[in-house]
Amino acid sequence: MNPKETSIVKVAIDVPIDDFFDYQCEENVAFGQAVLVPFGSRKVIGIVVEIDSSTELEAHQIKKIIRVDDDILLNEELFKLFKFVSSYYHYPIGQTIHIAVPSNLKKTEKVLNKKSYIYEATDLLNKSAIDQISARKKNLIEIAKVIFKEKQTDEALKTISINWKKYVKELITLNFVREREYQKTKIIQKTTALKLNQEQSEIYEKIIAAQGFEAFLIYGITGSGKTEVYMHLIEQYVKNNGQVLILVPEINLTPQLEDRFTSRFSNYLVISLHSQLTQKKRLENWEQAKNGKAQIIIGTRLSVFTPFKNLKAIIMDEEQDLSFKQHDKLRYHARDVAMMRAKLLNIPFIAGSATPSIEIWHRSVNENKLLLHKLSIRAVKDATLPKINLIKDETNLENEGISEYVISAIKHHLSLHQQILIFINRRGYAPVLFCSSCGWYASCSRCSSKLVVHRSKQHLRCHHCDYQRGIDSSCKVCGNVDLMSLGSGTQKVEERIRKLFPKAQVRRVDRDTIKTKASLDALYQDMSDKKIDILVGTQMLSKGHDFPNLSLVVVLDSDNALYSSDFRASERLFSQLVQVAGRAGRGSIPGEVIIQTNFPEHPLYQSVKNQDYESFASEEINLRKELNFPPFCFQAVLRAESKNKKNVENFINHVYSMAKQINTEDVEVFHPVQPFLDRLKGFERYQIYYHSKNRSSLNKFLNFLKVEIHANKQLNKVKWYLDIDPVDF
Ligand code: ADP
Ligand code: ZN
Ligand code: ZN
Numbered sequence: 001m002n003p004k005e006t007s008i009v010k011v012a013i014d015v016p017i018d019d020f021f022d023y024q025c026e027e028n029v030a031f032g033q034a035v036l037v038p039f040g041s042r043k044v045i046g047i048v049v050e051i052d053s054s055t056e057l058e059a060h061q062i063k064k065i066i067r068v069d070d071d072i073l074l075n076e077e078l079f080k081l082f083k084f085v086s087s088y089y090h091y092p093i094g095q096t097i098h099i100a101v102p103s104n105l106k107k108t109e110k111v112l113n114k115k116s117y118i119y120e121a122t123d124l125l126n127k128s129a130i131d132q133i134s135a136r137k138k139n140l141i142e143i144a145k146v147i148f149k150e151k152q153t154d155e156a157l158k159t160i161s162i163n164w165k166k167y168v169k170e171l172i173t174l175n176f177v178r179e180r181e182y183q184k185t186k187i188i189q190k191t192t193a194l195k196l197n198q199e200q201s202e203i204y205e206k207i208i209a210a211q212g213f214e215a216f217l218i219y220g221i222t223g224s225g226k227t228e229v230y231m232h233l234i235e236q237y238v239k240n241n242g243q244v245l246i247l248v249p250e251i252n253l254t255p256q257l258e259d260r261f262t263s264r265f266s267n268y269l270v271i272s273l274h275s276q277l278t279q280k281k282r283l284e285n286w287e288q289a290k291n292g293k294a295q296i297i298i299g300t301r302l303s304v305f306t307p308f309k310n311l312k313a314i315i316m317d318e319e320q321d322l323s324f325k326q327h328d329k330l331r332y333h334a335r336d337v338a339m340m341r342a343k344l345l346n347i348p349f350i351a352g353s354a355t356p357s358i359e360i361w362h363r364s365v366n367e368n369k370l371l372l373h374k375l376s377i378r379a380v381k382d383a384t385l386p387k388i389n390l391i392k393d394e395t396n397l398e399n400e401g402i403s404e405y406v407i408s409a410i411k412h413h414l415s416l417h418q419q420i421l422i423f424i425n426r427r428g429y430a431p432v433l434f435c436s437s438c439g440w441y442a443s444c445s446r447c448s449s450k451l452v453v454h455r456s457k458q459h460l461r462c463h464h465c466d467y468q469r470g471i472d473s474s475c476k477v478c479g480n481v482d483l484m485s486l487g488s489g490t491q492k493v494e495e496r497i498r499k500l501f502p503k504a505q506v507r508r509v510d511r512d513t514i515k516t517k518a519s520l521d522a523l524y525q526d527m528s529d530k531k532i533d534i535l536v537g538t539q540m541l542s543k544g545h546d547f548p549n550l551s552l553v554v555v556l557d558s559d560n561a562l563y564s565s566d567f568r569a570s571e572r573l574f575s576q577l578v579q580v581a582g583r584a585g586r587g588s589i590p591g592e593v594i595i596q597t598n599f600p601e602h603p604l605y606q607s608v609k610n611q612d613y614e615s616f617a618s619e620e621i622n623l624r625k626e627l628n629f630p631p632f633c634f635q636a637v638l639r640a641e642s643k644n645k646k647n648v649e650n651f652i653n654h655v656y657s658m659a660k661q662i663n664t665e666d667v668e669v670f671h672p673v674q675p676f677l678d679r680l681k682g683f684e685r686y687q688i689y690y691h692s693k694n695r696s697s698l699n700k701f702l703n704f705l706k707v708e709i710h711a712n713k714q715l716n717k718v719k720w721y722l723d724i725d726p727v728d729f
Contacts, residue, residue: 011046032074100305120151220375222582242312249321273299301334386591390600430485509537548587666697
């Protein structure tokens with residue numbers, strides 16, 4: 001056939017080449033439609049991005065589309081967004097477009113929908129039955145234990161082991177477990193809107209009056225009723241089939257939050273989009289967002305790329321949260337993408353936080369790019385901000401990191417039958433296994449990091465690559481058998497607290513004990529049922545939830561961040577402390593916070609004590625201005641890694657001299673350096689920072705540099721990528 005008579009279409013394919021691909025098509029296709037195409041020796045699903053196109057390929061070079069699917073995966077609005085995102089973050093366009101498409105739509109073989117199951121214990125499953133399982137079958141035991149504790153869904157079991165099916169089958173054969181088909185039905189009580197207070201209504205009125213794109217920042221102390229404001233806004237936006245996207249941090253998307261929206265908006269479909277959904281559920285929700293059936297969509301960062309039918313506003317809660325920035329592949333920041341999307345759709349963007357990021361604060365206060373609104377009092381009647389005490393850390397090895405002051409405060413709150421949260425941002429037992437006679441410590445063989453002692457599983461673990469091994473019984477250098485577990489993590493604090501308060505119900509909460517949203521849900525239930533007196537946990541606990549009976553928060557060991565070389569470390573520490581302090585006194589019981597530190601006079605702790613975000617932020621901004629750091633410059637970093645140190649050194653030096661030769665006055669090229677972890681998962685790492693006052697100069701410069709690197713075949717032996725507006729060192 002003569003290719004001139006059939007149509008040529010351009011197709012976006014999920015490959016690392018920054019271009020579209022031409023195919024010949026003999027059927028009718030629409031923009032955004034999924035097609036199966038030959039690509040090299042493979043067949044892949046692509047997305048049509050141009051119809052009736054022309055091609056520079058010769059007739060014999062052009063291949064035919066194999067199959068046209070019904071699914072429309074892209075619309076013009078998203079296409080514009082993806083083009084911007086791809087060029088801004090220097091990520092290939094095809095891969096960018098494919099980023100948020102549910103993978104089950106991209107199967108080259110069509111699959112059937114699967115059912116969901118729930119697994120529950122039979123009468124035969126009990127403690128002694130579990131004890132009789134061979135100790136070698138660790139996964140089998142773990143799965144038996146969790147099912148024994150409470151019934152589990154297939155989704156939950158999946159997170160324990162990828163071979164969960166095999167183990168569950170074995171348990172079913174043993175008659176320990178039975179399987180039931182499962183349908184999610186949850187009875188949720190209806191709630192009605194609260195009457196907004198003065199501050200809340202002022203904000204509400206301003207935002208609802210917005211015509212088209214406008215950006216707002218709600219700076220409201222913890223518990224000031226930001227969520228209530230969002231809900232009042234949503235009520236307006238969803239009228240006439242409107243949709244609202246609510247972006248929340250990974251850790252905040254708990255069933256409670258969903259329930260809070262579901263119960264308020266019982267006449268509308270509320271859905272969530274996050275990484276813990278099954279593929280089937282994710283696809284179902286994605287479709288409902290796309291066809292407009294779901295009107296309230298609560299999602300984590302990736303949901304910013306969801307297709308919508310009639311989006312009226314984007315709300316981003318806890319704007320400062322680190323999980324909004326993606327750390328691999330397409331390294332986007334959901335906040336900036338969301339603002340761009342709101343602009344393209346000409347709808348309002350509303351960010352909320354008790355401790356906004358310094359960037360956003362600067363853009364609001366000094367540049368007027370977002371309209372700033374403040375909520376300065378707690379919304380619940382009589383609730384006040386907790387009093388924060390800074391206590392000099394006078395602990396020694398004997399009292400193992402918990403001071404007398406803290407111990408007596410815990411006693412006092414226990415005697416009042418109130419709940420206590422002890423916050424330590426390090427999981428495991430101790431961060432270092434140390435030999436006091438020669439100074440040796442256990443380190444990871446694949447990363448430049450120390451191994452963390454885990455008591456509960458009796459092993460050492462690398463928190464960067466998850467390498468694990470048994471705990472050394474003697475020093476590898478001098479043979480000393482008296483090794484010390486230095487410092488403390490959640491497990492050590494838990495152990496100590498149990499010893500000190502044997503009658504109290506103590507629960508540890510960290511990534512080792514909480515693996516699924518369901519287990520987090522159960523924890524919140526136990527808290528509200530008062531089955532827990534003392535919670536010991538990491539930042540997993542620092543956000544999002546109301547524990548009305550929680551009156552004391554203790555912060556241990558947060559000084560580390562003061563020594564960090566990362567210029568954002570103090571911003572993060574401030575935010576974390578304010579968040580965790582905000583857990584106390586949410587109800588009508590007054591709250592108390594104790595921060596145990598070696599530096600009670602440090603200005604950062606002083607501003608936390610005074611709960612004075614604004615003066616902290618203005619100090620930070622002055623400092624950044626002096627140092628010429630973001631937000632006073634735009635930053636990008638090129639990172640490279642290789643198993644071979646020589647290769648990566650050659651590469652980085654070469655790139656450095658290439659960059660130096662690119663003629664630009666606007667871009668400052670820094671010397672290559674090794675990141676904080678100079679070796680990770682066996683890879684040696686280097687990076688080069690680029691700064692510019694001018695975003696588009698920086699972008700042009702990077703485009704130029706990319707071309708040069710790609711042109712130099714010899715350089716392409718190492719893995720490298722660009723990270724735009726990086727947030728980690
Ligand atoms: P934030 O999101 O700022 O942390 P929330 O919206 O979760 O705050 O509100 C904190 C608490 O205050 C919740 O228990 C909420 O029900 C209550 N609340 C919020 N607004 C009001 C109001 N206008 N009147 C009474 N209680 C309110
Ligand atoms: Zn030694
Ligand atoms: Zn490691």
